[in-house]
Amino acid sequence: MSKIEIKNVYKIFGDQPSKVLPMVKDGATKEEVLEKTGHTIGLDNVSLSIEEGETFVCMGLSGSGKSTLIRHINRLIDPTSGEVSVEGTNVMNLDQKQLIEFRRHKMSMVFQRFGLFPHKTVLENVGYGLEVQGQKPEERNKTAMEKIEAVGLNGFEHQYPNQLSGGMQQRVGLARALATNTDIMLMDEAFSALDPLIRSDMQKQLMDLQSELKKTIVFITHDLDESLRLGDHIGILNGGKLVQVGTPVDIIMNPADDYVTAFVKDVNRAKVIKAKIIMKPASEANGVDKTNLVKVQEDQFIEEFLPQVVCNNANCEVIDKQGNVKGYITNKELQKSLTKS
Amino acid sequence: MVVVAYTTSKYRPESVSVLFTDFSWLGNWPKWLDLPLMPFLNDGFDKLIREYGMFFEGINNFLLGLYTDMKNFMVGLPWPILMISVIALCYFVSGRNTGTTIMVAFCVFFLGFLSPRYWDKCIMTTCIVVIGMLLCLIIGIPVGILMARNKKVRNAILPILDLMQTIPSFCYLIPGILLFGLGAVPAIFAIFVYAVPPLIRLTDLGIRLVDKEVVEAAEAFGASKKQKLWGVQLPLALPNIMQGVNQCTMMSLAMVVIASMIGTRGIGDEVLLGLQQLNVGMATEAGIAIVLLAIIFDRITQSYGEKIQARTHNKKKLIL
Ligand SMILES: Nc1ncnc2c1ncn2[C@@H]1O[C@H](COP(=O)(O)OP(=O)(O)OP(=O)(O)O)[C@@H](O)[C@H]1O
Numbered sequence: 138m139s140k141i142e143i144k145n146v147y148k149i150f151g152d153q154p155s156k157v158l159p160m161v162k163d164g165a166t167k168e169e170v171l172e173k174t175g176h177t178i179g180l181d182n183v184s185l186s187i188e189e190g191e192t193f194v195c196m197g198l199s200g201s202g203k204s205t206l207i208r209h210i211n212r213l214i215d216p217t218s219g220e221v222s223v224e225g226t227n228v229m230n231l232d233q234k235q236l237i238e239f240r241r242h243k244m245s246m247v248f249q250r251f252g253l254f255p256h257k258t259v260l261e262n263v264g265y266g267l268e269v270q271g272q273k274p275e276e277r278n279k280t281a282m283e284k285i286e287a288v289g290l291n292g293f294e295h296q297y298p299n300q301l302s303g304g305m306q307q308r309v310g311l312a313r314a315l316a317t318n319t320d321i322m323l324m325d326e327a328f329s330a331l332d333p334l335i336r337s338d339m340q341k342q343l344m345d346l347q348s349e350l351k352k353t354i355v356f357i358t359h360d361l362d363e364s365l366r367l368g369d370h371i372g373i374l375n376g377g378k379l380v381q382v383g384t385p386v387d388i389i390m391n392p393a394d395d396y397v398t399a400f401v402k403d404v405n406r407a408k409v410i411k412a413k414i415i416m417k418p419a420s421e422a423n424g425v426d427k428t429n430l431v432k433v434q435e436d437q438f439i440e441e442f443l444p445q446v447v448c449n450n451a452n453c454e455v456i457d458k459q460g461n462v463k464g465y466i467t468n469k470e471l472q473k474s475l476t477k478s
Numbered sequence: 479m480v481v482v483a484y485t486t487s488k489y490r491p492e493s494v495s496v497l498f499t500d501f502s503w504l505g506n507w508p509k510w511l512d513l514p515l516m517p518f519l520n521d522g523f524d525k526l527i528r529e530y531g532m533f534f535e536g537i538n539n540f541l542l543g544l545y546t547d548m549k550n551f552m553v554g555l556p557w558p559i560l561m562i563s564v565i566a567l568c569y570f571v572s573g574r575n576t577g578t579t580i581m582v583a584f585c586v587f588f589l590g591f592l593s594p595r596y597w598d599k600c601i602m603t604t605c606i607v608v609i610g611m612l613l614c615l616i617i618g619i620p621v622g623i624l625m626a627r628n629k630k631v632r633n634a635i636l637p638i639l640d641l642m643q644t645i646p647s648f649c650y651l652i653p654g655i656l657l658f659g660l661g662a663v664p665a666i667f668a669i670f671v672y673a674v675p676p677l678i679r680l681t682d683l684g685i686r687l688v689d690k691e692v693v694e695a696a697e698a699f700g701a702s703k704k705q706k707l708w709g710v711q712l713p714l715a716l717p718n719i720m721q722g723v724n725q726c727t728m729m730s731l732a733m734v735v736i737a738s739m740i741g742t743r744g745i746g747d748e749v750l751l752g753l754q755q756l757n758v759g760m761a762t763e764a765g766i767a768i769v770l771l772a773i774i775f776d777r778i779t780q781s782y783g784e785k786i787q788a789r790t791h792n793k794k795k796l797i798l
């Protein structure tokens with residue numbers, strides 16, 4: 138059973154979504170629906186499942202429905218049709234009380250526009266999730282302080298959000314989501330306002346946290362490099378439709394359509410593709426010139442062994458950790474895999 | 479309705495067929511085409527008084543008692559003590575703002591200085607306004623909250639608010655007198671009808687204007703409705719609500735002057751007296767006293783609003 142399961146979810150914004158639904162199900166596009174009925178399609182038949190402990194990255198252009206999708210998971214938005222279940226429970230079946238408990242203990246969220254409470258200090262903001270759970274001030278302030286330190290904001294705990302810069306506010310939002318220590322984290326462009334240094338620092342922290350605690354993270358970003366770095370799986374949305382789901386390599390090597398192709402066009406492939414993905418298995422590599430070989434670990438990224446290969450104008454021999462030969466990559470193939478588009 | 483009007487009218491012609499042979503009724507508006515609303519309302523009102531008289535009497539006694547106690551207490555105080563109390567109240571409520579306090583002190587002093595008679599009358603007026611305001615707050619704010627929460631409630635209440643704001647005040651002063659007799663209580667009733675709409679509207683608006691994502695954040699972390707309301711929505715709506723309270727005060731004061739025409743005692747009857755005797759000086763003097771009273775109320779509520787805002791929003795004063 139997947140941690141989060143989304144099945145055939147449609148979301149239509151407007152006055153009479155259920156009247157427009159059949160039209161959308163018949164395949165009308167977002168533009169047509171908007172022109173004919175004045176309703177906006179948020180999501181169009183989206184199905185996906187997210188496994189426990191993975192980081193699922195959701196990408197797409199502005200207005201493609203990313204925020205709408207993530208809001209369905211904690212039911213800030215009700216679907217027009219379809220089903221969302223978390224750990225096997227359909228969130229639409231929760232009553233008011235269960236929903237509150239569910240939101241308190243199962244998941245936390247980072248908001249795109251931060252959603253900080255302007256009348257509360259940084260410390261109170263970060264402790265909010267614990268406050269609504271009914272924790273005592275001393276206890277929750279202690280946890281909150283830890284998280285404030287983790288995002289590098291110590292010294293600012295008694296400031297108000299509007300005294301902080303955008304990036305600092307975003308980190309407050311991040312700390313607030315971390316404070317409740319929930320299994321599932323929903324992060325809507327959680328790093329978008331950060332400068333490159335802090336950003337890569339936060340990415341690293343997130344990956345460390347992930348390798349340690351194995352949370353389930355749904356992460357929205359506009360930044361392809363970020364998504365390749367963080368994501369176990371990536372889903373790409375276009376006009377409310379989920380056009381492709383796959384591992385980073387899948388997406389880069391086999392883009393499903395022109396939209397995805399355009400999306401991944403500028404990516405630095407050498408950073409993403411590992412030796413084992415492009416190698417020819419040893420059994421099929423008869424014609425390879427083995428006189429001039431560079432030894433390469435199967436899990437190395439192209440980026441790491443490329444300089445060596447270029448300097449020696451050599452072919453690669455791919456080995457596993459024990460030193461067994463797994464396959465070969467010819468110089469030509471290497472070039473091809475880097476330029477393929 | 480037309481049929482009802484026709485059958486109950488005493489001016490209707492002998493038989494319906496006359497209408498189709500004699501067309502003179504198309505000239506002027508015929509007397510029989512008259513909706514019998516007035517007798518209907520009068521009957522209804524009589525019935526209301528007959529059957530719920532006890533209820534209104536209860537309200538009447540309660541409010542009157544409150545008013546009398548409050549008035550007697552304040553009139554009984556030596557004037558310097560009362561004056562110092564008002565100044566002290568202003569000083570603390572405004573967050574130790576000396577400018578505002580000096581202004582209010584000046585106004586309070588001038589109330590008595592204009593004419594010694596005014597002191598007690600101003601106290602009466604103040605008591606009525608304060609009780610009317612309390613009533614507005616107790617009922618207005620919860621109604622505003624309900625409206626913000628529920629679209630159906632809002633759609634039901636908005637026309638009522640429009641009605642309350644557009645109906646001329648004399649139209650409900652009269653039923654007020656019939657229900658509560660002459661004096662302070664119909665004035666309080668009139669204040670309520672006249673001054674509560676802006677408070678309700680601004681409470682509703684204030685809550686709905688709170689940033690949607692901030693409210694979503696509260697929900698996403700599992701805040702119950704109560705936690706959301708008290709912890710997020712009300713504090714963030716407070717500047718608007720305080721603006722509503724301020725409006726409410728000013729309108730109460732305007733109403734209490736009109737209410738002097740139905741025999742409510744207070745500073746308003748000085749104006750009325752001046753008018754009746756064509757004594758321009760007297761009316762003007764009383765007019766000035768009302769303005770001073772208005773300034774006192776306005777400064778105190780306004781400065782309190784600003785203080786709250788400074789605290790919750792941690793910003794310099796918003797320009798209103
Ligand atoms: N509350 C709403 N009412 C009406 N339409 C909405 C609402 N929320 C979102 N939409 C519409 O749904 C679509 C998807 O919006 P969404 O916010 O999910 O985009 P997004 O992918 O998060 O974009 P961005 O990257 O700019 O944040 C948009 O076309 C938007 O107009």
Ligand SMILES: [Mg+2]
Binds near residue numbers: 203204
């Ligand atoms: Mg978004």
